Amino acid sequence: MDRDAELRVIRAAYAKQVLAAASVRDDRLEEAFAVIRREDFLGPGPWPILRWLRDYVPSPTADPIYLYTDDLVGILPERRINNGQPSLHAHLIHRASPAIGDHVVHVGTGTGYFTAILAHLAGAAGRVTGIEYNRELAARAKAHLASFANVDVVEGDGTLAPFDDADVIYVNAGCTRPAESWLDRLADGGRLILPMTSGQGFGGTPPEGMARAGAVFLIERRGSDYFAKWISPVAIFPCEGGRDEPSERALADAFAKGEWQQVTRLYRNEDVPEQRCWLRGSGWCLAYS
Numbered sequence: 001m002d003r004d005a006e007l008r009v010i011r012a013a014y015a016k017q018v019l020a021a022a023s024v025r026d027d028r029l030e031e032a033f034a035v036i037r038r039e040d041f042l043g044p045g046p047w048p049i050l051r052w053l054r055d056y057v058p059s060p061t062a063d064p065i066y067l068y069t070d071d072l073v074g075i076l077p078e079r080r081i082n083n084g085q086p087s088l089h090a091h092l093i094h095r096a097s098p099a100i101g102d103h104v105v106h107v108g109t110g111t112g113y114f115t116a117i118l119a120h121l122a123g124a125a126g127r128v129t130g131i132e133y134n135r136e137l138a139a140r141a142k143a144h145l146a147s148f149a150n151v152d153v154v155e156g157d158g159t160l161a162p163f164d165d166a167d168v169i170y171v172n173a174g175c176t177r178p179a180e181s182w183l184d185r186l187a188d189g190g191r192l193i194l195p196m197t198s199g200q201g202f203g204g205t206p207p208e209g210m211a212r213a214g215a216v217f218l219i220e221r222r223g224s225d226y227f228a229k230w231i232s233p234v235a236i237f238p239c240e241g242g243r244d245e246p247s248e249r250a251l252a253d254a255f256a257k258g259e260w261q262q263v264t265r266l267y268r269n270e271d272v273p274e275q276r277c278w279l280r281g282s283g284w285c286l287a288y289s
């Protein structure tokens, strides 16, 4: 068997393992993980693999087989920015359910691996707008995704950058509040994946710039209503422009009382009574009913 054929078999096995680890059955998503070449997005090997969620250990060689595990891989290891855990993304992308023809906005594209998976799912009839704040990573993502006709990568702040109405907004950085534009630009029927993280989420306060822990919410828009549901725990790099002191404190208090699994709605007003709110921000809240 030649090397390409061998890697195709390895990728197909990886796709099955990743979806199994996420308890997801989704043939289209499995195909996307089997087809997209992770090695095309992570630069030349050996690669820094995050072990025990603490130390980067270089892969023994530059053989791409080392990328087909459920591990995080450093893309800017000196800042602890990683290509995320494949099974976490399998779970979250499955819940976002990008369909053929959808416009997907990916906030926190990194070097583009999961952007490519999203582009595969949106198909030639759809498109992905990838937004990456870090200049070096945005440049790498642009180069890696240049052959994807349905992907546009923008360097910028995904909480402020303009974009067309989106069927899916896939946020890959930890916020303490949703950006106005994400709620405004979510199409009717659209799905927003929103990681909310706090220094006080789970575990101790991490050093500045490191991953913060918290909860991922799926926000679904129907007309002017926004339905909200907790879908996963998470530890993830902070979102530039998606955090501030008052909402950081309010989120820490909300995590301290628990109950995030009882959240069902996001409201964009200040009229919801206190006892129905899990977390209240300026002009919005996550509420139990």
Ligand SMILES: C[S@@+](CC[C@H](N)C(=O)[O-])C[C@H]1O[C@@H](n2cnc3c(N)ncnc32)[C@H](O)[C@@H]1O
Residues within 6 Å of the ligand: 075, 081, 082, 083, 084, 085, 107, 108, 109, 110, 111, 112, 113, 114, 131, 132, 133, 134, 137, 156, 157, 158, 159, 172, 173, 236, 237, 238, 239, 240, 241, 242
């Ligand atoms: C946890 S990393 C994930 C990268 C990529 N999704 C992956 O898994 O390979 C989070 C990324 O979000 C980016 N980021 C943080 N805040 C952002 C913002 N406001 N707009 C766009 N990107 C942002 C960071 O620079 C970083 O590349």
